[in-house]
Amino acid sequence: MTSPPRRPLFKRSISASLSLALAAVGTAAAVVLTGAPAAQAAGVPAPSPLAVPGRGATVPFKEQEAEYAATNGTLIGPNRLYGTLPSEASGRQAVTLDAVGEYVEFTLTAPANAMSFRYSLPDNSAGTGRDASIDVRVNGASPKAVPVTSKYGWYYGGYPFNNNPGDTNPHHFYDEARTMFGSTLPIGTKIRLQVSSTAGSPSFTIDLADFEEVGAPIAKPSGALDVVSDFGADPTGAADSTAKIQAAVDAGRAQGREVYIPQGTFQVRDHIIVDKVTLRGAGPWYSVLTGRDPSNRSKAVGVYGKYAGDGGSSDVTLKDFAIIGDIRERVDNDQVNAIGGALSDSTVDNVWMQHTKCGAWMDGPMDNFTIKNSRILDQTADGVNFHYGVTNSTVTNTFVRNTGDDGLAMWAENVPNVKNKFTFNTVILPILANNIVTYGGKDITLSDNVMADTITNGGGLHIANRYPGVNSGQGTAVSGTTTAARNTLIRTGNSDYNWNFGVGAIWFSGLNEPINGDINITDSEVLDSSYAAIHLIEGATNGLHFKNIKIDGAGTYALQIQAPGTATFDNVTATHIAQSNPIHNCVGGGFEITRGSGNSGWYADPPACTGVWPDPVWTNGGVPEGGTGPTDPTDPPTDPTDPPTDPTDPPEETGNLAQGRQVTESGHADVYGASNAVDGNANTYWESSNNAFPQTITVDLGAAKSVKRLVLKLPPSSAWATRTQTLSVSGSTDNNTYNSLKGSADYTFDPSSGNQATVTLPGTSARYLRLTFTANTGWPAAQLSELEAYTS
Numbered sequence: 167m168t169s170p171p172r173r174p175l176f177k178r179s180i181s182a183s184l185s186l187a188l189a190a191v192g193t194a195a196a197v198v199l200t201g202a203p204a205a206q207a208a209g210v211p212a213p214s215p216l217a218v219p220g221r222g223a224t225v226p227f228k229e230q231e232a233e234y235a236a237t238n239g240t241l242i243g244p245n246r247l248y249g250t251l252p253s254e255a256s257g258r259q260a261v262t263l264d265a266v267g268e269y270v271e272f273t274l275t276a277p278a279n280a281m282s283f284r285y286s287l288p289d290n291s292a293g294t295g296r297d298a299s300i301d302v303r304v305n306g307a308s309p310k311a312v313p314v315t316s317k318y319g320w321y322y323g324g325y326p327f328n329n330n331p332g333d334t335n336p337h338h339f340y341d342e343a344r345t346m347f348g349s350t351l352p353i354g355t356k357i358r359l360q361v362s363s364t365a366g367s368p369s370f371t372i373d374l375a376d377f378e379e380v381g382a383p384i385a386k387p388s389g390a391l392d393v394v395s396d397f398g399a400d401p402t403g404a405a406d407s408t409a410k411i412q413a414a415v416d417a418g419r420a421q422g423r424e425v426y427i428p429q430g431t432f433q434v435r436d437h438i439i440v441d442k443v444t445l446r447g448a449g450p451w452y453s454v455l456t457g458r459d460p461s462n463r464s465k466a467v468g469v470y471g472k473y474a475g476d477g478g479s480s481d482v483t484l485k486d487f488a489i490i491g492d493i494r495e496r497v498d499n500d501q502v503n504a505i506g507g508a509l510s511d512s513t514v515d516n517v518w519m520q521h522t523k524c525g526a527w528m529d530g531p532m533d534n535f536t537i538k539n540s541r542i543l544d545q546t547a548d549g550v551n552f553h554y555g556v557t558n559s560t561v562t563n564t565f566v567r568n569t570g571d572d573g574l575a576m577w578a579e580n581v582p583n584v585k586n587k588f589t590f591n592t593v594i595l596p597i598l599a600n601n602i603v604t605y606g607g608k609d610i611t612l613s614d615n616v617m618a619d620t621i622t623n624g625g626g627l628h629i630a631n632r633y634p635g636v637n638s639g640q641g642t643a644v645s646g647t648t649t650a651a652r653n654t655l656i657r658t659g660n661s662d663y664n665w666n667f668g669v670g671a672i673w674f675s676g677l678n679e680p681i682n683g684d685i686n687i688t689d690s691e692v693l694d695s696s697y698a699a700i701h702l703i704e705g706a707t708n709g710l711h712f713k714n715i716k717i718d719g720a721g722t723y724a725l726q727i728q729a730p731g732t733a734t735f736d737n738v739t740a741t742h743i744a745q746s747n748p749i750h751n752c753v754g755g756g757f758e759i760t761r762g763s764g765n766s767g768w769y770a771d772p773p774a775c776t777g778v779w780p781d782p783v784w785t786n787g788g789v790p791e792g793g794t795g796p797t798d799p800t801d802p803p804t805d806p807t808d809p810p811t812d813p814t815d816p817p818e819e820t821g822n823l824a825q826g827r828q829v830t831e832s833g834h835a836d837v838y839g840a841s842n843a844v845d846g847n848a849n850t851y852w853e854s855s856n857n858a859f860p861q862t863i864t865v866d867l868g869a870a871k872s873v874k875r876l877v878l879k880l881p882p883s884s885a886w887a888t889r890t891q892t893l894s895v896s897g898s899t900d901n902n903t904y905n906s907l908k909g910s911a912d913y914t915f916d917p918s919s920g921n922q923a924t925v926t927l928p929g930t931s932a933r934y935l936r937l938t939f940t941a942n943t944g945w946p947a948a949q950l951s952e953l954e955a956y957t958s
Contacts, residue, residue, distance in 0.1 A: 215619075222615060231373070239263040248660070266362065273356050277351065278350065279349060284372075290316070299314060337622075342520070350379060391425045401430020415439070425443060434456065438470070456491065467504075507528070513535075514536070562588075571597075572603050580642065584607070597621045606631060606635075606644055612653070617655045657696060668782060676707050690715055690716075724749065827844055827868060830864045834854060835947060873932065887944055
């Protein structure tokens with residue numbers, strides 16, 4: 167994998183480097199920086215999926231992102247390009263620590279006695295992963311080494327992927343570890359993740375930390391059977407406890423008594439089969455089922471109902487424990503999920519599912535099943551899949567992160583899925599496919615959820631007649647009323663590497679047959695979509711109704727129409743759409759739009775039909791310009807009666823035209839690539855090849871623009887000494903023939919006055935702008951942290 171652009175906290179000039187070297191002579195400890203004042207990572211502000219009032223899961227932890235914490239490490243991102251470390255980080259940013267003494271330090275905002283943190287280590291050359299440890303320090307003292315590993319990450323090649331580092335498309339980089347502090351720490355306590363050795367891993371990338379106050383272990387209920395004291399299960403995890411826990415479960419069913427898993431870690435190497443029984447633990451931080459058969463790798467820990475063909479199971483409660491597996495590969499035929507089988511009239515409550523293939527893959531027919539108040543993390547495939555005739559079933563108030571496929575899915579293969587619901591869930595970072603999806607299904611509800619950070623080959627919310635066995639002949643196609651209300655989608659949708667174009671945040675597919683239903687998408691927000699906000703493809707989709715939808719930021723279009731259909735739009739507003747024409751539609755009148763009142767910003771007649779997919783332009787790294795995060799989607803626009811501006815005659819553009827655009831260079835030093843000059847962050851920068859003037863940087867504005875002013879910036883840090891750079895500006899409409907726009911001149915960059923310079927231009931229309939540098943008094947290379955282009 168190509169290393170992503172890294173962001174040192176400052177780049178020293180020659181004189182500053184010399185000063186630091188002289189200062190360091192007096193003490194070797196000075197270069198370790200462990201006692202240096204904490205610096206902020208200064209990440210680009212981005213909306214958090216855990217900060218949407220009234221939507222998503224109510225979680226027991228307080229989350230802090232590494233990119234906003236104190237650190238002496240290196241900020242990476244924001245970047246959404248598949249196969250890069252920041253693309254799989256929450257908010258598409260993280261902090262890399264690659265030297266002893268480097269740290270990320272969080273300050274508690276609420277009392278906590280436990281933390282989990284999301285991180286990435288590099289793979290090893292064999293693809294089997296590496297083990298290491300990182301210190302957890304409390305207020306700078308009492309270090310505790312916490313084991314970390316990369317053996318559950320790093321997949322390669324095409325679906326269903328492999329563990330061969332020699333293959334293409336590395337992905338699924340991150341994992342999570344958890345630890346308890348031993349006591350409850352007060353607000354203001356500083357918790358530091360610090361590198362004490364690079365022997366096990368050359369680097370540690372920290373994404374975030376979740377801090378929580380875990381209650382005391384839950385005592386054994388009166389009259390319950392105890393898997394340890396009554397059946398001899400081993401709470402140390404040394405011995406295989408599969409048979410003993412199964413015996414306890416069977417006795418619990420026969421005697422009508424609950425079965426209790428006390429505090430401990432239990433080795434389980436096959437399915438525990440449950441039916442008409444309650445299995446509960448002391449809490450997911452205390453009672454852990456783990457394990458895998460050492461010789462038959464298709465057998466592993468899981469709690470399963472009987473399969474439907476064997477009669478299924480019913481009246482089961484699974485509660486207050488964790489299933490943390492050991493699945494390191496994806497083999498679709500292996501039943502190595504945390505929960506599975508058929509479980510009717512049953513409930514999963516407060517169960518932590520991690521390192522299994524799927525959190526819960528439920529094979530019906532089955533009815534009235536609920537997952538609630540649970541956590542599903544670090545799966546190789548889906549978080550949940552209601553498969554094959556699951557009815558009247560629900561996932562609610564559940565937190566899902568880092569699944570290897572769809573986060574929450576329903577798949578009506580051959581047998582109808584009816585009246586299922588996904589409500590009040592938070593689904594983040596599915597590494598493949600969608601955050602939430604229903605493949606077929608009748609009278610489905612997908613409401614009050616938060617979806618964020620789709621990685622590839624999917625969108626945030628997907629409704630489709632796709633995949634085998636989904637068709638109207640078997641009654642499994644999308645039908646009845648599909649309700650998707652009060653959802654928030656943040657940075658969802660992304661590029662599909664098979665199609666080679668972007669997938670929208672909310673998208674529809676009639677691949678198997680046209681969708682003909684009543685699909686109501688209401689009272690929802692699409693924030694900073696990576697590509698289109700709304701997308702139709704394959705077959706046709708009829709019966710769409712969009713009402714009270716706020717789109718704020720789309721990397722390409724508001725609507726990407728690649729298939730026929732019908733849709734109504736009422737009070738749908740769109741702002742910060744990257745393309746001047748907000749609709750791409752090459753099916754013409756095949757897609758019938760009925761506009762009600764209150765719409766603005768998304769309609770165009772004629773729409774664009776270019777045959778060329780534009781590169782996405784993301785809005786300010788996560789926060790749409792002019793926006794401050796989620797707001798009430800029912801609020802009407804200021805003047806809903808005003809017609810949208812004619813997209814064929816756009817108003818003068820007043821923003822920075824270069825931000826996020828494609829950029830090329832004559833060369834760069836180390837990791838200081840040209841993309842840093844158009845990322846909107848003045849603390850990152852491009853540095854050309856050293857000692858090799860002249861050097862050039864060229865930005866593609868996407869279309870010819872009459873640029874009248876350039877603002878050139880260097881990092882504002884006082885560590886940058888004043889310098890003068892000599893440069894000229896030329897422009898081109900075709901990237902072949904360039905004409906002079908500004909002759910060679912000296913421009914001084916002084917940190918005391920903002921470390922920036924302005925270049926005035928004549929306003930000659932040009933799509934490509936090229937800066938040619940011939941000298942720099944502060945460093946033997948061209949340097950630029952931001953290249954900003956304006957039409958005024």
